[in-house]
Amino acid sequence: MTSWILAHLWLIPAAPLAMSLLILGLAGSRPRTGSALAIIGQVVALGLAVVAFVPTLETPGFRTFQNFTWFTFGEQALRIGWVLDPLAAAMLVMITFVGLWIFVFSTGYMAGDKNFSRFFAYLSFFSAAMLGVVIANSLLLLFVCWELVGLASYLLIGFWIHKPSAAAATKKAFITTRIGDIGLFLGILWLYGGSGTLLFYDGGNGCLEKTGLLALGASASFIALLIFSGAAGKSGQFPLHVWLPDAMEGPTPVSALIHAATMVAAGVFLVARMYPLFSFGALDGVTPSLTVVVWIGVVTALMGALIAVAQADIKRILAYSTISQLGLMMVSLGVGGVAAGIMHLLAHGFFKALLFLGSGSVIHGCHHEQDIRKMGGLRRIMPVTFLAYAIGMMALSGVPLLFSGAWTKEEILHATAHWPRSPVPYYLMMAGVVLTALYMTRQMICVFFGKPREAAERAHESPSVMTIPLIVLAVCTIALSAVLTPAWPWLHSYLTGEPAQFDLGRLIQPMLFVSLALVAAGIGLGILFYRNAGRDDPLARSQPLLFRFLENKMWLDELYAKTVIAWSAMFSKLSDWMDRHIWDGLARTIGGAGQLIGIVSANFDERGINAGVDESAAGTRGLGRLIAARHSGRIQTYMGVIAVGMLALLVLYAWLT
């Protein structure tokens, strides 16, 4: 079984891919067929992922790969392959498991949609591409799947294609991520040129192994930064984060699957996968590229958390929260806490999917109202959703002991505290924790507490096909804590390959109290501020300017529209203008000059040469005509002329003699 799955790892993405094509091929069949096929594909992928997970448990630091030639150009073989290690295996299980429940949820949420089965085809396609990213053992194969993930995201964000806002959002998402991808593409080219291979692991010759890295030398930092730009685009890092909130135009399960649990984590995964490159030549765990990762992450984490405080759309709050959490993961990777970052990624996958599905349930119950100011009091009307949402909220805020997010967050804080370069990220991360608790408390109060406002009045609990996934994910969110605690850091040791020991004494660490204090502060402040908040936000009342600044997302969209977008649009108009007037003008001028020469020479021919010849010819002819006129053929005239001539001669003779 073990060796079989290693040789057939490709089957994991292939299963959903096949289902996706099958559903598209069966277009027009009954919608339930589509969703059933998609779920079957996902179940198969999950089963295979679990099978692949088993061998990675047996040996610490397990890693196996299989490479093959994609194609040969000239005499060069371009090789790709797949790899199985704890990082890949953990991601495989998380993606297929969370994905499966999102698929199930979607059968309820999307019920009655005109393009129901196409939605499942896209979901399956996305799942396949994402799984491909995870198992790729070649940066090229990873990039291929990466772009396909982008395509799937494009199709899903714009699923309700008749909505102009969805169409605009999906275009924005594709283009913004592609900006990062161009950097990634250049990084791939550079890496390929520098190390001669794009395989991660190749028995000592891969680009992440010693020989490959040594061949790169000083360029490793630049390559790492270029690769990071791709990761920043996908993972919504500042300044390329602007697409992610708009991507909430897609159906909510899409937001859960793509823009919370899996796709946006791809950037974090990429950095983790390429970590040997990022940390190559590290002094004291610090390299220039990792330092950039830390600062970008810090800015993103804090910015996301701040903006989330002033949003009114239930999904947008979660979107900014996702941005913020992704920033947190980046910080963790940057300061050297790779395992902590990935653990947070996995835990986040569960509880953020839970929160998004919970919000989907709320939106579904409130008849597609998304404004939290119009909700309220839903805890009585939607008790299951409320409970699940509360668990997700506490995991995200980092309420200690019971909830997975708390342990991973604590570990990240721990890693950040020990960063040798600067203590600032640590303090800013602490502020981020407070803010996270604050905005989640605000959301909870507005949605579930207080009196029901207009949208909540006719609300109802969602059907069980939607609540069961919520319950499953909520249970997982709590259960995951068991392998995350410092007392038994099983997941940590699984990822790093160090043995884990059970020691209850380490459960209580100083950092636990720090995070407890921070979360308590955040939730306490939240309750204090928003306790009586109904329609109007207390922050908007006390700090209207600050609130507007955050509400409008720091006016970054407007800034981009006025600068980068306006400039590039201007350049395009300029190129068109230059084409019409300068380059074509030049060609026309040369053509015109030729024509001018033609006209001049034609004129010279006509008026100069032709006219001159004509003149002289006419003169000759006139003379001829004059002379010819004298040759009239009349004897009398001739005789007369002769007579006159003779007479003249006689007179001349007489006069001379």
Added chain:
Amino acid sequence: MAHLITALILLPIAGALVLCVVRQSHARGIAFAFNALSAALAIALWRNFDTAAPGLQMVERHNWIPAIGAEYLLGVDGLSLLLVLLTSLLFPFAFLAQRGGRGFCALMLLMQSALYGTFTAQNFLLWFLFYEMSLVPAFLLIKIWGGEKRDGAATKFFVYTFLGSVAMLLSFLAIYFVRGTFDLAALATLGKTGILTGNMAWLAFAGIFLGLAVKVPLFPFHTWLPDAYESAPVGVSMVLTGVLSKMGVYGFIRLLLPLFPHEIQILGPWLLGLAVCSIVFASLAAWAQSDLKRMVAYLSINHLGYCLLGLFAIAASSPSALIDRQAVLSGVFIQIFNHGVTAAALFYFVGLLEERRGLRGLNDFGGLMQRTPLLCGWMSVAMFSSLGLPGLNGFIGEFLIFKGSFAVAATFTAVAALGLLVTAIVFLRAMQALFTGPLAESCGALPDLYLREKCIIVPVTMLMFALGIAPQFVFNLFNTTVVQMARLFA
């Protein structure tokens, strides 16, 4: 099998002659039959081609006009074969896309014959004869069956290209007077040590460069192209962009790069700069177009710019690694083929839209996805292929070209990568305008794809997938040629 290439060249001419005497209504069928025969011959050529053997194969060599060094010399290597196959693939596609009478079909066949000749002739004079022979039918096809601005466009196209051709001919005459041969292989060998010396070399270089730069076209000699492609009938646009534009790139590979390595090295940065301008400015200009045909035309310039970028990069930098040279050459070859397929498909789709709506402006449509989902879906595949999405054919060529050129000209390549971004913007903007949003009133009655259209689209799209996922079968055609040429450019 001895005269396979000659047969291939003569067959379309025979078809054109037959067309002169048949009834108008049979013209398209007969033309298509001749196309099928040509394709069969091309496949026979492929079957007889030994992919492992270097050099020219199936050579036909006869004296023609010995006094001026003109030989009837035909032969194919991997590159020639690739282009012959591309021609055989695209002409039937174009015939299916475009209705036309006797005259139209006959001219198309003449053009096809000229293209076969261009891609197989190995003596300059013979090559030039075919090269020019393609121009006349193209001119007439635009001039007679073109759109609104056809007169100006056709004249511009003809005069511009012809001017370049004359310059090229003069240059080759200069070379002939010194070197005494028109044999391309012999000239390529002589080129290693400098084909001409002093100012003469520069003049000859300039002449040939101009001729080819206009043909591809390379910035800033490209302004005839948007007009010509826009005005030409759809079938002709497909052939113009799919095959005719490849004559220029082919010329660069066969004539300019082997003959003038020294000059290219000196001018390297300038040439690379022009290629980058082609890529970036053309994609930006495409963004500004509202006419779909013009938009696709500009992207054609952009895509061929990648080919020239790669070729200039390896030719201009002397110590380039073998892998980079092989990457660029393979990338250029496959890009030539891919662009032929994809750009032709895009023009075909624009034609379908225009046929249905009577207009082809970006703003004349809206919300088509709700009315014609199949048309939108398949057209999107072609668009994603053109913007270089991995898994489709466009990506492989661009990746290999960039891989090779980045290693030797990193800055130019990095700037050129902007073209990849802008291309994506152009297509996504088009998709947004055409497919999404509420259904435009004017599009309420547009029919979705008919069966006959699906029969064309599905195989072409499958080819795009095949080339993007498992491209080895095309690489096999020319790998030996790539190895040989990579050595030549060393």
